[in-house]
Amino acid sequence: MDKVKVLVVEDEIIVAHDIKARLEDLGYGVTGVAITGEEAIEKAEYTSPDVILMDIALKGNMDGIQAAEVIHEKYDIPVIYLTAYSDDKTLERARVTQPFGYLLKPFDEKELRSNIEMTLYRHNQEKAKHQESEKWLTTTLDSVGDAVIATDTEGYVKHINPFAEALTGWRKENAISKKIGEVLSLKSEVSEDVLEDPVQKAIREDIFYGLAENTLLVSADGNSTPVDIVGSTIKNENKEIIGIVLN
Structure with missing residues (x-):
């Protein structure tokens, strides 16, 4: 069985190497030691740890809370905070980044x-729940009798159902991870102008019905089809926007 990989983020070198040694004594693999928030983000990307031990009070331009926020959003790696501080203000800032735990210094093995x-355990449970939710969403979108495209909040295509494949001329395997503007090429029939990004419109308005009168969708083979686009946001249990559905 592969060792659990841990990244240690601690700007006190002696403390960092003590934690590293204790982790190795406990049977964990240590992917590296980072001493700044920026280095933590870089090593999170390139060493792919299973969990990160993150000191909150890092020196420099980015503290541990800021680094954890970036890592959570970009890489979905669980973070455990290491801190000598337990004041309410610090803990409230930390809670926003959805950490999986806190270790108050000094701590034992x-x-x-x-x-x-x-x-x-918690992270694996959440991943399994998320995968089940995605499977349910995919099945639902595929069964809808209209063309449907789902994107993330940055406008990258995450799902396209068979009706949307036929309408846009894009096969699913080619459309996934493309920007919505590449797959869903929209223009005004009257002015020939390219229309507003529907993802940004949905984020701004939460839901919209139509981009403009006489909207045309230009398919991959150059054919134009009149369409009426409806967009709405997908939100998680915290009411945060996590995606967009266009149909």
């Missing part, structure tokens, strides 16, 4: 192991 194991 038992606390270290239990936090890591509980974090891995």
